[in-house]
Each structure stands twice: as C-alpha cells, then as structure tokens.
Amino acid sequence: MTETGGWPGGHPPTAPSGGPPPSVTSDRQPILQLRAISKHFGAVEALSGVDFDVYPSEVVALVGDNGAGKSTLVKTIAGINIPDSGEIWFEGQHVAIHGPRDPAALGISTVYQDLALCDNLDVVANLYLGREEVEPPVLLLSEERMEQRAREVLKSLDVKIPNPRNPIAALSGGQRQSVAVARSVMWKAKVVLLDEPTAALGVQQTKQVLELILRLRNQGLGVVVISHNLANVFEVADRIVVLRLGKRVGTYERKAASEERIVAAITGAEFGKFQPQV
Ligand SMILES: Nc1ncnc2c1ncn2[C@@H]1O[C@H](COP(=O)(O)OP(=O)(O)OP(=O)(O)O)[C@@H](O)[C@H]1O
Ligand SMILES: [Mg+2]
Numbered sequence: 001m002t003e004t005g006g007w008p009g010g011h012p013p014t015a016p017s018g019g020p021p022p023s024v025t026s027d028r029q030p031i032l033q034l035r036a037i038s039k040h041f042g043a044v045e046a047l048s049g050v051d052f053d054v055y056p057s058e059v060v061a062l063v064g065d066n067g068a069g070k071s072t073l074v075k076t077i078a079g080i081n082i083p084d085s086g087e088i089w090f091e092g093q094h095v096a097i098h099g100p101r102d103p104a105a106l107g108i109s110t111v112y113q114d115l116a117l118c119d120n121l122d123v124v125a126n127l128y129l130g131r132e133e134v135e136p137p138v139l140l141l142s143e144e145r146m147e148q149r150a151r152e153v154l155k156s157l158d159v160k161i162p163n164p165r166n167p168i169a170a171l172s173g174g175q176r177q178s179v180a181v182a183r184s185v186m187w188k189a190k191v192v193l194l195d196e197p198t199a200a201l202g203v204q205q206t207k208q209v210l211e212l213i214l215r216l217r218n219q220g221l222g223v224v225v226i227s228h229n230l231a232n233v234f235e236v237a238d239r240i241v242v243l244r245l246g247k248r249v250g251t252y253e254r255k256a257a258s259e260e261r262i263v264a265a266i267t268g269a270e271f272g273k274f275q276p277q278v
Helices: 070-077 101-106 123-128 143-156 173-185 203-218 230-236 259-267
Strands: 003-006 032-041 044-054 058-063 085-090 093-095 108-111 191-195 222-226 239-244 247-253
Touching: 032 070, 044 058, 044 070, 058 070, 058 203, 058 230, 070 108, 070 191, 070 222, 101 108, 108 173, 123 143, 123 173, 143 173, 173 191, 173 203, 203 222, 203 230, 230 259, 239 259, 247 259
Parallel strands: 044 247, 058 222, 058 239, 108 191, 191 222
Antiparallel strands: 003 093, 032 044, 032 085, 085 093, 239 247
C-alpha cells in the first residue's frame, strides 16, 4: 500500500464520472471514497466508472440485481480484485490497494457470504483466525487472554453466544454471522463490508444481525451492506446505492426514498411509468 498525499486543496478528487455524489451528509468528510472504479473480466464490464462513498457512523446499502457488480465492488475495496482504473481514498489519503493486507492495515474489514469460519474450531479460535501477522502479535497471547478478549468483544457488541468455547458448528446461522462480524471489527476496524449478511437467516436471526449492524454504526463505523432484501435495507440503511450492469445508477437517502423507486433503479424501469392511473 502506498499513500500519495492528501486531497489537492483539501478537496476530494473529481473524476471523469463526477465529484462526490450529492448527499445531505456532504458537509462531513467520507472515510472511504472510490472514484471512477472500472473492472472487467474478459468481455464483462463488471464495474464501469463507479463512484462510491462511505461516511463514518453510517450504514450504506449496496443493492442491485444479480450480476450488477456489488460483490466485485466490495472485493475491490477488500483487495481481492485489483481495478483496471480508478482511485481509492481513505481518510483523505489516496491509497493503493494491492491485496487484502492493505485494507486490513487501514481498518477496512470484509465479511463474505461464505463467512470463512472454521466449523471445527471454537468461537475464540475463530475470532483470532488468520490474525497472526497483524499487530498486536496474537500468537504471544495466552489462551486465557484470548478467551477474555473474545468475551469482551462479544459483550461489547451484545452478541449472545452461550459459550465461546463451543465449536462454530454448534451455533445458529445468526450466531455464526455475528461471530464473523465480531471477528471483522475486533481489530480496530473503521469500515466493515458485509456481503449478504442475512441471506441465509430466519426472521429472528436476521433481526439479531440487523441490530448488530446498527450497533457498529453507533460505535462510529462506516458499514457497507449488500442485500437483496429491501425490507432489511430500509430498516438499517442511511443511504442506498444502486448498481445496474456495473454502473452506479442512483444514490438515495433512505428517508427520502421509497421501495418502488429503488426497485425502478435496480431494474432500469422508468419510475412511475407503470403506476395504475386513477
Ligand atoms: N472472478 C470473475 N471472473 C469472471 N467474471 C466475474 C468474476 N467476478 C464477477 N464476474 C462477473 O462480473 C459481473 C458482476 O458480478 P458480481 O459478482 O459483482 O455481481 P453481484 O452484483 O454481486 O451479483 P449477485 O447479486 O448475484 O451476488 C457478473 O457478470 C459476473 O459474472
Ligand atoms: Mg454478489
């Protein structure tokens, strides 16, 4: 990762696709800004010229039809996909993300749909999984210290796990998702990206995870949530960003948006065109 200095003149970069998107939060500085991000896979333009902002203490929902480019956008921020062009800014610094370690070092965490938890290990072990190379050096921590810290983290997020020494395989889907989210934020995360966090969950478990998302926001994090469930989106999101065929086609303040308008943006239908005449 390289840092190439602050915004020229203290302003966010303007890009061919336009400057920062209009928003009532424009008096605050975004923690994360993507500008004119493009990514193709062979002949597929998965992303073209996408601008995307995340502010501290907000939940941004990223919505769009299958194949719209949502996961590609998240993987670009996560350092899994390297964009063909475009810029990424974090806390006012232009940053280059060359791999997953770069966003991790910045405080950007991702929870993928498959969660990447180890079923046979207990909750404590999963919370520490894969962090060996990240400060602080967790290998030097004793089992007791790890368990104590795991309990503290779960408590601070109000995640109720009967016993953190239970294997992941013994948890419900909602509890697993909560452990994955807790793991992603326990290392000083400032932005967390959740790809379909409630897709496989029942009503009660979905509620738990949505509450956890709001708790993260209230703790000051910028939370990006991909979801196909617009009811969930309207429950937690402050802003809704719509992708269609790799392009950002709309950004909406949740309070000013309707599900009908979002659906129209997702499908490309003209808003109101098919409303019945009265
Ligand atoms: N690694 C890849 N190799 C080739 N094509 C890819 C790859 N990743 C994504 N694509 C293509 O890029 C486009 C965007 O895919 P992406 O996974 O970002 O969509 P999505 O919005 O997350 O869809 P879904 O809602 O189905 O998860 C699709 O046409 C997909 O087939
Ligand atoms: Mg996806």
